[in-house]
Amino acid sequence: MILSCAPLQGYTESPFRNALHYYIGGIDRYYAPYIRFENDGSIKNKYLKDIHPSKNQGIPLIPQILVNQADNFLRLAKIIEDFGYTHVNWNLGCPYPMVAKRKLGSGLIPYPNEIQRILEEVRPKTSLKISIKIRAGYEHYQEVQAVLKACSSFPLDEVILHPRIGKQLYKGTANLDAFVQAQYVTHFNLAYNGDITDAKTFEEIQLTLPQTNHFMIGRGLLMNPFLASEIKSGSSLSPELKREKLRDSHEYLMEHFSKTLSGEAHVLHKMVSYWEYFSQVFENEKKVFKSLKKSHQLGEFRIAVERIFNEETLK
Ligand SMILES: Cc1cc2nc3c(=O)[nH]c(=O)nc-3n(C[C@H](O)[C@H](O)[C@H](O)COP(=O)(O)O)c2cc1C
Structure with a gap:
């Protein structure tokens, strides 16, 4: 297949x-x-x-x-x-x-x-x-x-x-x-x-x-x-391993867009557009997305993402 x-x-x-x-x-x-x-x-x-x-x-x-x-x-x-x-x-x-x-x-x-x-x-x-x-x-x-x-x-x-x-x-x-x-x-x-x-x-x-x-x-x-x-x-990874892989792949995307897009606002906009979907990997998806959408600056966004990876439960 x-x-x-x-x-x-x-x-x-x-x-x-x-x-x-x-x-x-x-x-x-x-x-x-x-x-x-x-x-x-x-x-x-x-x-x-x-x-x-x-x-x-x-x-x-x-x-x-x-x-x-x-x-x-x-x-x-x-x-x-x-x-x-x-x-x-x-x-x-x-x-x-x-x-x-x-x-x-x-x-x-x-x-x-x-x-x-x-x-x-x-x-x-x-x-x-x-x-x-x-x-x-x-x-x-x-x-x-x-x-x-x-x-x-x-x-x-x-x-x-x-x-x-x-x-x-x-x-x-x-x-x-x-x-x-x-x-x-x-x-x-x-x-x-x-x-x-x-x-x-x-x-x-x-x-x-x-x-x-x-x-x-x-x-x-x-x-x-x-x-x-x-x-x-036919099986799922452990939540710890999933979290680690999500964090690493997210960091890869952040780094890439920070280097290639001009200005923080564009990077923020791009990352938030991904999170419209990514948030659904967490049980509390609405809260997760809301907490990121309200970030005005990339620093704020990073802190919110870190909290999500540390605290939110994966589906
Ligand atoms: C934002 C967005 C962009 C898309 N861009 C393309 C594209 O460039 N080429 C294409 O063939 N289909 C495109 N599609 C359609 C998808 O490839 C796919 O056929 C569609 O989303 C249905 O599959 P899914 O339910 O698994 O998402 C796009 C869909 C979305 C939502």
Whole structure:
């Protein structure tokens, strides 16, 4: 079984991947948040930095792209190949209206012929393995089925399906029936993604999807960085060891952002955004998050974090 870390723009970039991989573990494969072109055709340096091999040493990483034209696909594929990667993941899932209304991400799902045309053009021109990460549809849960049929003649390495629709954003729940229906119409081995938040939920999903051997976890890893290793080992580390690993990985992130972000306010903002999820590893999650959110300065934040690691009970 493969457990992978989902791409989450703003969260699972290289600092988080390094912290998770080297302090905690349990993940077999990481997908980088998407790279895309700006309106003027440029690529933000931060995207390229994030997948640069020097920032991902020893980490099994698959870069992801957000494009809707073959030439843009190939331009990004070339950069990815030049960095030494052998695999690119195509984002057909991003639900945000600003993206989707430009026929990018989940906005391209209702146009299976365009997806097919892009694959026809790029497949012979890149040696990278191509996989896609897709939602069940933009408006309807069946839309993915037409995409799978349109792609059936391509040697896609993998299809990762998050069975929500684009219009849903992150509301409601992932629709397991839609996943099973999609499995019926395709010869591709579908990887599952969506709402794996704890080991029990994982077991239930795995029971419903016995043919699936790749599960991708996103927010669940931010809420409990030990989730993948707990699923793999079937057991939990001692609270003392967990605390130590959390403290070390947190220190790694703090140090990284203190060096790379300009000004304490940015570091504080970044760390608090992580704690919106991290706080859920503690029983008293609301109190934990509240105590950090009210910090005005990094020093204050550090003291609050230290108190949490020393005093709060882990779930
Ligand atoms: C803040 C945020 C950023 C995301 N960024 C990306 C992204 O760059 N590429 C992508 O394919 N999916 C992205 N996703 C979607 C996740 O990869 C994943 O499909 C989704 O969160 C469902 O999985 P989960 O329930 O395990 O989190 C993002 C989700 C969130 C909440």
